[in-house]
Amino acid sequence: xxxxxxxxxxxxxxxxxxxxxxxxxxxxxxxxxxxxxxxxxxxxxxxxxxxxxxxxxxxxxxxxxxxxxxxxxxxxxxxxxxxxxxxxxxxxxxxxxxxxxxxxxxxxxxxxxxxxxxxxxxxxxxxxxxxxxxxxxxxxxxxxxxxxxxxxxxxxxxxxxxxxxxxxxxxxxxxxxxxxxxxxxxxxxxxxxxx
Amino acid sequence: xxxxxxxxxxxxxxxxxxxxxxxxxxxxxxxxxxxxxxxxxxxxxxxxxxxxxxxxxxxxxxxxxxxxxxxxxxxxxxxxxxxxxxxxxxxxxxxxxxxxxxxxxxxxxxxxxxxxxxxxxxxxxxxxxxxxxxxxxxxxxxxxxxxxxxxxxxxxxxxxxxxxxxxxxxxxxxxxxxxxxxxxxxxxxxxxxxx
Amino acid sequence: xxxxxxxxxxxxxxxxxxxxxxxxxxxxxxxxxxxxxxxxxxxxxxxxxxxxxxxxxxxxxxxxxxxxxxxxxxxxxxxxxxxxxxxxxxxxxxxxxxxxxxxxxxxxxxxxxxxxxxxxxxxxxxxxxxxxxxxxxxxxxxxxxxxxxxxxxxxxxxxxxxxxxxxxxxxxxxxxxxxxxxxxxxxxxxxxxxx
Amino acid sequence: xxxxxxxxxxxxxxxxxxxxxxxxxxxxxxxxxxxxxxxxxxxxxxxxxxxxxxxxxxxxxxxxxxxxxxxxxxxxxxxxxxxxxxxxxxxxxxxxxxxxxxxxxxxxxxxxxxxxxxxxxxxxxxxxxxxxxxxxxxxxxxxxxxxxxxxxxxxxxxxxxxxxxxxxxxxxxxxxxxxxxxxxxxxxxxxxxxx
DNA sequence: GATGAATGAGTCTTCATTCAT
DNA sequence: CATGAATGAAGACTCATTCAT
Numbered sequence: 133x134x135x136x137x138x139x140x141x142x143x144x145x146x147x148x149x150x151x152x153x154x155x156x157x158x159x160x161x162x163x164x165x166x167x168x169x170x171x172x173x174x175x176x177x178x179x180x181x182x183x184x185x186x187x188x189x190x191x192x193x194x195x196x197x198x199x200x201x202x203x204x205x206x207x208x209x210x211x212x213x214x215x216x217x218x219x220x221x222x223x224x225x226x227x228x229x230x231x232x233x234x235x236x237x238x239x240x241x242x243x244x245x246x247x248x249x250x251x252x253x254x255x256x257x258x259x260x261x262x263x264x265x266x267x268x269x270x271x272x273x274x275x276x277x278x279x280x281x282x283x284x285x286x287x288x289x290x291x292x293x294x295x296x297x298x299x300x301x302x303x304x305x306x307x308x309x310x311x312x313x314x315x316x317x318x319x320x321x322x323x324x325x326x327x
Numbered sequence: 328x329x330x331x332x333x334x335x336x337x338x339x340x341x342x343x344x345x346x347x348x349x350x351x352x353x354x355x356x357x358x359x360x361x362x363x364x365x366x367x368x369x370x371x372x373x374x375x376x377x378x379x380x381x382x383x384x385x386x387x388x389x390x391x392x393x394x395x396x397x398x399x400x401x402x403x404x405x406x407x408x409x410x411x412x413x414x415x416x417x418x419x420x421x422x423x424x425x426x427x428x429x430x431x432x433x434x435x436x437x438x439x440x441x442x443x444x445x446x447x448x449x450x451x452x453x454x455x456x457x458x459x460x461x462x463x464x465x466x467x468x469x470x471x472x473x474x475x476x477x478x479x480x481x482x483x484x485x486x487x488x489x490x491x492x493x494x495x496x497x498x499x500x501x502x503x504x505x506x507x508x509x510x511x512x513x514x515x516x517x518x519x520x521x522x
Numbered sequence: 523x524x525x526x527x528x529x530x531x532x533x534x535x536x537x538x539x540x541x542x543x544x545x546x547x548x549x550x551x552x553x554x555x556x557x558x559x560x561x562x563x564x565x566x567x568x569x570x571x572x573x574x575x576x577x578x579x580x581x582x583x584x585x586x587x588x589x590x591x592x593x594x595x596x597x598x599x600x601x602x603x604x605x606x607x608x609x610x611x612x613x614x615x616x617x618x619x620x621x622x623x624x625x626x627x628x629x630x631x632x633x634x635x636x637x638x639x640x641x642x643x644x645x646x647x648x649x650x651x652x653x654x655x656x657x658x659x660x661x662x663x664x665x666x667x668x669x670x671x672x673x674x675x676x677x678x679x680x681x682x683x684x685x686x687x688x689x690x691x692x693x694x695x696x697x698x699x700x701x702x703x704x705x706x707x708x709x710x711x712x713x714x715x716x717x
Numbered sequence: 718x719x720x721x722x723x724x725x726x727x728x729x730x731x732x733x734x735x736x737x738x739x740x741x742x743x744x745x746x747x748x749x750x751x752x753x754x755x756x757x758x759x760x761x762x763x764x765x766x767x768x769x770x771x772x773x774x775x776x777x778x779x780x781x782x783x784x785x786x787x788x789x790x791x792x793x794x795x796x797x798x799x800x801x802x803x804x805x806x807x808x809x810x811x812x813x814x815x816x817x818x819x820x821x822x823x824x825x826x827x828x829x830x831x832x833x834x835x836x837x838x839x840x841x842x843x844x845x846x847x848x849x850x851x852x853x854x855x856x857x858x859x860x861x862x863x864x865x866x867x868x869x870x871x872x873x874x875x876x877x878x879x880x881x882x883x884x885x886x887x888x889x890x891x892x893x894x895x896x897x898x899x900x901x902x903x904x905x906x907x908x909x910x911x912x
Numbered sequence: 913g914a915t916g917a918a919t920g921a922g923t924c925t926t927c928a929t930t931c932a933t
Numbered sequence: 934c935a936t937g938a939a940t941g942a943a944g945a946c947t948c949a950t951t952c953a954t
Contacts, residue, residue, distance in 0.1 A: 141913080160442055162357035165948060176915040177950085187949065220519075239441070246438040247355055269519070279521030281510060288495050289488045289514045296487025297480060315476060319484045323518035324415075324464070326474030333933095333937065361924060371940040376925065531934080550832055552747035555927060566936040567929085577928065610909075629831070636828040637745055659909070669911030671900060675886060679904045682881025683874045690873050705870045713908035714805075714854070714871050716864030723916065723954095751945060761919040766946065915954085923947070930940080 135183070145183045147173055153194050157236035161191060161243060192253050195244055198237040199257030202230050206261070216272035217321070223265060224294060224320060225313045231298035232309040238298065262287045290320050328380055340378045342368055348389050352431035356386060356438060387448050390439055393432040394452030397425050401459070411467035412516070418460060419489060419515060420508045426493035427504040433493065457482045485515050535573045537563055543584050547626035551581060551633060582643050585634055588627040589647030592620050596651070606662035607711070613655060614684060614710060615703045621688035622699040628688065652677045680710050718770055730768045732758055738779050742821035746776060746828060777838050780829055783822040784842030787815050791846070801857035802906070808850060809879060809905060810898045816883035817894040823883065847872045875905050 137145060151173055155164045166187050170180050184190040209226045210219050231238045244250035245258075262284075269283035278286075297316050301307040318326075332340065346367055350359045361382050365375050379385040404421045405414050426433045439445040440453075457479075464478035473481075492511050496502040513521075527535060541563055545554045556577050560570050574580040599616045600609050621628045634640040635648075652674075659673035668676075687706050691697040708716075722730065736757055740749045751772050755765050769775040794811045795804050816823045829835040830843075847869075854868035863871075882901050886892040903911075 138913090144913090158443070160357075160444070162355075163444075166950085167948070178914050178916085178952085181950070182913065217520075243441040246434070246441050248353070249355070249358075272519075278519045279517075281513070281519075285492060285496060285507070285510045286514065286519055288491050289511065290519075292487035292489075292491025293484045294487075295491070296483050300483050301480060312480070315480045316484065318476070319481065319518060321518045321520050322474075323514060323516045324467075324473045324476075324481055324485075325412075325516050331937080336937070339938080360922080362922085372925085372942095373927080373940055374938080377938065382924070528934090534934090548833070550747075550834070552745075553834075556929085557927070568931085568935050568937085571929070572934065607910075633831040636824070636831050638743070639745070639748075662909075668909045669907075671903070671909075675882060675897070675900045676904065676909050678881050678885050679878045679901065680909075682877035682879075684877075685881070686873050686877025687870060691870060702870070705866060706874065708866070709871065709874045709908060711908045711910050712864075713904060713906045714857075714863045714866075714875075715802075715906050721916080726916070729917080750943075752943085762921095762946080763919055763948080764917080767917065772945070917952085917954100919949105919951080921948100924945095926944075927942095928940105931938085933936085933938100 141183075144175075144179065148180065148183055148190070149194055149197070152190055153236050153240065156191065156194070156243075157239040161240075161247070188249070191240075191244075191250065194237070194240060195250065195253055196257070198234065198241070199254070199261075201234075201237075202227075203257070203261060203264075205230055206264070216268045216275065217277050219268045220265065220272070220290070221317050221321070223268075224290065224316050225310075227294045228298055228302065228309045228313040228316065231294075232302050235303050238303070242295070242299065258291075262291065265290065293320055328378065328384070330378070336378075339370075339374065343375065343378055343385065344389055344392070347385055348431050348435065351386065351389070351438075352434040356435075356442070383444070386435075386439075386445065389432070389435060390445065390448055391452070393429065393436065394449070394456075396429075396432075397422070398452070398456060400425055401456070411463045411470065412472050414463045415460065415467070415485070416512050416516070418463075419485065419511050420505075422489045423493055423497065423504045423508040423511065426489075427497050430498050433498070437490065437494065457486065460485065488515055531573075534565075534569065538570065538573055538580065539584055539587070542580055543626050543630065546581065546584070546633075547629040551630075551637070578639070581630075581634075581640065584627070584630060585640065585643055586647070588624065588631070589644070589651075591624075592617075593647070593651060593654075595620055596654070606658045606665060607667050609658045610655065610662070610680070611707050611711070613658075614680065614706050615700075617684045618688055618692065618699045618703040618706065621684075622692050625693050628693070632685070632689065648681075652681065655680065683710055718768065718774070720768070726768075729760075729764065733765065733768055733775065734779055734782070737775055738821050738825065741776065741779070741828075742824040746825075746832070773834070776825075776829075776835065779822070779825060780835065780838055781842070783819065783826065784839070784846075786819075786822075787812070788842070788846060790815055791849070801853045801860065802862050804853045805850065805857070805875070806902050806906070808853075809875065809902050810895075812879045813883055813887065813894045813898040813901065816879075817887050820888050823888070827880065827884065843876075847876065850875065878905055 135141070148169065152164070152169050155169060155172065159168075166177065166180055170177055173179075180190075184193070206223055206226045209222050213219050213222055241254065244254045265287040266283045269278060269286050272278035273280055273283060293316050297312050298309075301312045302309055330336070343364065347359070347364050350364060350367065354363075361375050362372065365372050368374075375385075379388070401418055401421045404417050408414050408417055436449065439449045460482040461478045464473060464481050467473035468475055468478060488511050492507050493504075496507045497504055538559065542554070542559050545559060545562065549558075556567065556570055560567050563569075570580075574583070596613055596616045599612050603609050603612055631644065634644045655677040656673045659668060659676050662668035663670055663673060683706050687702050688699075691702045692699055720726070733754065737749070737754050740754060740757065744753075751765050752762065755762050758764075765775075769778070791808055791811045794807050798804050798807055826839065829839045850872040851868045854863060854871050857863035858865055858868060878901050882897050883894075886897045887894055
């Protein structure tokens with residue numbers, strides 16, 4: 133579905149993307165019907181299928197954009213930092229901020245991981261994110277700044293901490309992202325025992 | 328429900344629970360139909376509704392049993408250990424083993440968390456698990472064995488590490504649970520920097 | 523289904539008949555399931571089909587008994603009265619009393635009339651009742667006590683008055699049966715204009 | 718519902734309403750399935766739910782339209798008449814004509830009264846009709862044209878006569894509405910004794 | 913570009929009835 | 934007599950998708 137769109141067309145498409153994101157996050161992907169989306173926007177069904185081939189494609193599109201956005205933000209934040217450990221720290225903090233700013237998309241990520249159907253689409257992007265982190269960890273290990281352990285596992289452990297803390301403390305309990313990020317950083321760097 | 332069941336009835340019920348668990352884990356909850364379940368078992372559709380009020384109730388039942396089983400296993404493993412930090416460590420190792428033994432149920436947990444509809448049912452059990460961990464963390468902090476930080480956040484951070492590592496390394500990549508547990512334990516205790 | 527029943531069997535049958543009457547009247551015939559009936563009585567499904575061939579037969583049975591009871595009562599009340607007009611009056615009063623004493627059965631009558639399936643069964647009994655009234659009307663007309671009009675129509679008109687007044691004033695509004703009967707009698711005898 | 722309908726849409730809706738009226742009257746409400754209705758019209762199942770939220774809503778709609786039609790007709794017939802007693806007479810005659818012209822709808826009325834679920838919907842309209850009659854009766858009583866009795870009961874008595882006579886003599890036996898109306902009028906005005 | 917209308921396979925659920933024990 | 938289990942057709946309703954206008 134690579135249609136050439138007028139300005140107005142682009143806006144319609146965006147409306148659909150945004151409104152669907154909100155409904156999917158609130159209701160779940162399966163329980164949200166195409167009818168619900170177009171009715172919410174006050175347009176006919178045809179509109180939906182003019183911009184997207186299917187409900188599934190729409191969802192994949194949302195996911196793709198979100199991943200791209202998150203990665204862009206992370207790379208911008210990191211590019212001026214040299215130290216590998218600092219890069220990891222910045223990565224964690226940026227994730228938390230993004231999670232705070234994009235609660236709905238974050239929710240969709242969590243859904244997509246658990247759904248056979250979308251996991252692959254997500255995986256591509258996630259692997260990219262993880263491989264960035266892995267690279268920094270490898271540098272740090274080579275440097276002696278990080279203890280010698282499987283960098284892949286370390287990267288996923290960090291990811292697990294971020295995802296869980298963001299969803300429980302930022303989204304559910306409304307804790308300030310910076311505070312959650314502080315804990316996440318120190319936990320990831322030093323564990324529970326501390327130095 | 329709460330029907331008086333004969334021996335045969337109990338077995339049927341178990342069959343439904345087990346088969347549904349497998350289908351839900353493989354296909355997802357929404358995409359798996361009641362028809363698929365009863366056909367897979369070669370029984371009439373009425374059988375399903377003899378044992379469960381709805382597809383939803385069946386799923387909730389699966390979740391409830393799984394949580395009870397995990398918790399039982401964890402408490403048995405912990406009861407002979409006194410030291411708070413060791414209890415946390417044992418908790419992590421037991422979780423990994425359980426995850427390895429119950430891949431399907433683990434998958435359903437991950438789905439249920441991300442689904443508004445079931446999150447509450449899960450929450451009850453999860454809160455219990457977390458509150459156990461929180462208690463040990465509080466003891467350890469009071470003891471000076473663990474650094475002074477919000478025990479609630481620490482508990483969720485540990486949970487995030489477990490869940491993520493189990494699903495990626497144990498289930499997807501088939502790494503030995505003990506190895507994953509080793510990394511999880513050291514990460515949770517010492518972070519990436521090490522002592 | 524003409525089974526020879528023990529004493530206990532007769533009681534069971536009665537229980538089923540009575541409980542079903544109440545459920546049918548409260549919920550409607552179609553919306554009331556056999557399951558609801560047997561569960562309400564705390565017995566197995568087999569019990570139902572031991573005593574009745576089908577839900578339909580049970581309902582027909584209820585109707586039959588009710589009609590027989592009403593007719594019996596009416597004839598007992600009338601037998602000592604000679605005057606035709608008085609017999610009609612007594613008939614009206616007895617109907618009102620019976621309606622007051624048997625609200626559920628009365629409701630089932632009204633349902634059965636409006637249901638293709640049961641109307642015939644009801645018709646037989648109703649025709650009997652009407653033909654009693656018609657006979658008295660014919661006598662009264664021959665006697666010059668009642669004006670010359672189609673006795674059949676007069677009988678149905680009287681029936682309509684009884685049914686409607688009983689259901690609205692006795693059942694819905696709880697007016698005393700004797701008061702409703704007074705109005706019904708004077709209306710049927712003299713209309714709204716009065717003598 | 719309240720959908721914006723094109724001309725074609727309005728026609729479809731009408732088709733559904735009309736066909737369903739006929740089926741409900743012939744088969745009963747519960748025994749008539751949505752499938753039967755759409756198949757009878759040769760359309761897909763979705764069509765039904767495009768125009769109505771549920772089978773129940775459709776039925777309520779039929780009832781509502783019918784009541785409005787009957788009332789409209791009655792008021793048109795009455796408006797040029799001043800005398801209260803004449804108004805009642807005209808009311809009776811109009812009802813009989815309407816019943817003759819709308820046998821199916823009349824049948825549905827009778828069903829709806831006897832069904833807990835729809836009685837309320839009907840009640841509203843019926844109360845309106847009754848209250849019209851009550852008003853005329855009160856006028857006539859005040860005027861000394863009608864004997865002093867509870868006008869509410871009188872109105873329901875008249876209603877009972879109409880309903881019963883129409884269904885037995887007009888619908889079942891095919892008697893001419895005018896003849897039935899004559900009897901109904903004289904019965905309601907003078908009872909069986911006559912002046 | 914957009915709309916209302918239509919499709920029809922598929923969903924969950926119910927229920928009268930039968931049957932082995 | 935009675936029970937719990939099972940059947941499976943049928944019911945109401947949903948929904949992604951297509952299409953004529």
